[in-house]
Amino acid sequence: xxxVENLSKQFxxxxxxxxxxxxxxKGEVLGFLGPNGAGKSTTMRMVTGFLPPTSGxxxxxxxxxxxxxxxxxxxxxxLPESAPLYNDMTVTGFLRxxxxxxxxxxxxxxxxxxxxxATCFLQSVAYQSIETLSKGYRxxxxxxxxxxxxxxxxxxxxxxxxxxxxxxxxxRQLIKRLGETKAILFSTHILEEVEAACSRAVIVDRGKIxxxxxPSELIAKGKGSLTDLFRKVTTLDTAA
Amino acid sequence: MKNVxxxxxxxxxxxxxxxxxxxxxxxxxxxxxxxxxTLGGFMDAQDASLTYSFFAYLPFVLMVLVPAVGMRLLSExxxxxxxxxxxxxxxxxxxxxFGKFLAAALVxxxxxxxxxxxxxxxxxxxxxxxxxxxxGYIGGFLVACTFLAITxxxxxxxxxxxxxxxxxxxxxIVIVLGTFDPFVRAYAKALPAGFSDAITSLGVWDxxxxxxxxxxxxxxxxxxxxxxxxxxLGTSAILSAKRA
Numbered sequence: 001x002x003x004v005e006n007l008s009k010q011f012x013x014x015x016x017x018x019x020x021x022x023x024x025x026k027g028e029v030l031g032f033l034g035p036n037g038a039g040k041s042t043t044m045r046m047v048t049g050f051l052p053p054t055s056g057x058x059x060x061x062x063x064x065x066x067x068x069x070x071x072x073x074x075x076x077x078x079l080p081e082s083a084p085l086y087n088d089m090t091v092t093g094f095l096r097x098x099x100x101x102x103x104x105x106x107x108x109x110x111x112x113x114x115x116x117x118a119t120c121f122l123q124s125v126a127y128q129s130i131e132t133l134s135k136g137y138r139x140x141x142x143x144x145x146x147x148x149x150x151x152x153x154x155x156x157x158x159x160x161x162x163x164x165x166x167x168x169x170x171x172r173q174l175i176k177r178l179g180e181t182k183a184i185l186f187s188t189h190i191l192e193e194v195e196a197a198c199s200r201a202v203i204v205d206r207g208k209i210x211x212x213x214x215p216s217e218l219i220a221k222g223k224g225s226l227t228d229l230f231r232k233v234t235t236l237d238t239a240a
Numbered sequence: 241m242k243n244v245x246x247x248x249x250x251x252x253x254x255x256x257x258x259x260x261x262x263x264x265x266x267x268x269x270x271x272x273x274x275x276x277x278t279l280g281g282f283m284d285a286q287d288a289s290l291t292y293s294f295f296a297y298l299p300f301v302l303m304v305l306v307p308a309v310g311m312r313l314l315s316e317x318x319x320x321x322x323x324x325x326x327x328x329x330x331x332x333x334x335x336x337x338f339g340k341f342l343a344a345a346l347v348x349x350x351x352x353x354x355x356x357x358x359x360x361x362x363x364x365x366x367x368x369x370x371x372x373x374x375x376g377y378i379g380g381f382l383v384a385c386t387f388l389a390i391t392x393x394x395x396x397x398x399x400x401x402x403x404x405x406x407x408x409x410x411x412x413i414v415i416v417l418g419t420f421d422p423f424v425r426a427y428a429k430a431l432p433a434g435f436s437d438a439i440t441s442l443g444v445w446d447x448x449x450x451x452x453x454x455x456x457x458x459x460x461x462x463x464x465x466x467x468x469x470x471x472x473l474g475t476s477a478i479l480s481a482k483r484a
Contacts, residue, residue, distance in 0.1 A: 045324070048328040049327070049328055050324055050327040050328050050483065051483050052480075052483060052484055070330040070332070071330075073328060073329060073330040074330050076328065078325075078328045080321060080324045080325065080328075082321060084320050084321030084322045084324060084325055085320075085322065086250070086254070086320075086322055087320070088253075088254045088257050088258060089250075089253070089254070089257075093253070097246065097249075097250045098325070098329070100246040101243060101246050101247075101326075101329045101330075101331050102329060102330065103242075103330065145325070
C-alpha cells in the first residue's frame with residue numbers, strides 16, 4: 001500500500017532523509033522510530049505530498065505521489081505533528097470543511113463527519129470552538145480529520161504525543177483496530193508503543209534505516225530491551 | 241473550482257467570526273467619511289459627484305486598512321501549521337490562494353458597498369452622473385484588490401502577521417504616496433525629464449482617478465489585472481519554493 005523507494009530530501013547542504021526505502025502492506029502497522037531530527041517527520045511529509053522529495057518516489061496504492069499527487073493524496077489520511085487546527089472553527093465545522101476539501105458533499109459529508117466524531121469520541125465537544133479544547137481533544141479532532149474519507153493509508157506523526165496515559169491507551173487501541181484493514185505508518189518516541197500497537201518497526205537514524213523487524217525481533221536484537229537497542233543503533237545529537 | 245468555493249466559505253466564516261472584519265469595516269467607513277466631509281469638502285464643493293470629495297481619498301485609507309484584512313491569510317496558516325493540512329489534501333495550492341483572495345475581496349466589496357448613504361445623499365442633493373459613481377466604486381474595489389494581492393504575496397513570506405502588516409502597508413504606502421501628484425512634482429525636479437510621467441503611469445493614481453472620473457481605459461484594466469495576477473502567481477511560487 002505504501003512503497004517508499006530511495007526517498008531523499010536535502011535542505012541546502014544538510015541531508016535530512018538519505019535514500020530511504022521501505023514498504024507497508026495492508027493490515028500492517030509500521031512503527032517509525034528514531035531520535036529527534038532523524039528525518040521521521042520529513043519522510044512523512046514527503047510521503048503525504050506536502051514536501052517534494054529531492055529524489056526518489058513514494059507510491060500510495062500504486063499511485064506515485066510525485067507523478068500524480070492529487071490522486072495519491074485522496075488515498076491518505078494524515079495527522080501532522082502537533083495537530084494543527086483552525087482555532088476559530090467548531091469541531092463539526094472544521095470536520096465539515098475537511099470533508100468538503102476531500103470531495104465529500106451533502107449527506108455523504110455529514111455521515112462521514114458523524115462517523116469520525118463517533119470513532120474519536122468527540123460527541124461531547126462536537127459544537128465547541130476548537131480554541132477552547134484541551135490538548136487531548138485537539139489531537140483527536142485532528143485524528144478525526146484524517147479518518148473522514150476512510151483512507152486506505154494512514155500516516156500519523158506522533159499521534160500520542162502530549163496525551164495522558166488513558167488517552168494514549170485509547171489512541172493505541174484505535175490504531176490497532178484501524179490497522180486491521182488499512183496500512184498505517186506512525187512515528188513515535190515511546191518505545192512501549194511499538195509492542196502495544198505495531199506489527200513491524202523500523203528505527204531511523206540520520207535519514208537512514210538502521211533496524212527493521214517485528215517488535216519481538218527488535219527486542220531479541222536488543223537482548224530483551226528495546227531501549228538498549230535504540231541507544232545502540234542511534235547517534236546522540238551531541239555526537240552528530 | 242469546487243475547492244475554491246470550499247476554501248472561500250471557510251475564510252469568509254473565519255472573517256466574520258473574528259472582530260477583524262467588523263473593526264476594519266467600521267474604521268474604513270469612519271475614515272472615508274471623515275475625509276469626504278473635511279478635506280473633500282463634500283458639502284461645500286457645490287459639485288454633484290463623488291470623484292474629488294470621496295473617491296480621491298480612498299487610496300489613502302485603503303493603503304493601511306487593506307493589509308490589515310489580508311495579513312492573516314497565509315501567515316496564520318504557516319504559523320499554526322494548518323498549511324500542512326491543506327498541502328496534504330487533494331486541493332491545489334492555486335485554489336487555496338484564489339479562494340482566500342476572493343474571500344478577502346468580498347470583505348472589501350461589503351465595506352465599499354456600505355458607503356452607500358453618501359451615494360444616496362449626493363442623489364438627494366443634486367443630479368450626479370450615476371455611471372461615473374459606479375465606475376468610481378469599481379476603481380475603488382480594484383485598488384483594494386490590488387493591495388490585497390500585494391498583502392497576500394507578503395503573507396506567503398512570513399509566519400508573523402505583524403511583520404506582514406508592516407511590510408505590506410509600507411509597499412502600499414510607497415505606491416500611493418510615491419506616485420501622489422504633489423510629491424511627484426516635488427522630487428521629479430531632481431530626476432531627468434520624462435521620469436515623472438513614467439512614475440505617474442506606474443502608480444495607482446493615474447489608473448484609479450481615470451476610473452473615478454468615469455473613463456474606462458484599457459491601460460487601467462491592464463494595470464490592475466496584471467499586478468493582481470503577478471502577485472497571486474508570485475504567492476504560489478513562493479509557497480512552493482518554501483517547501484522545496
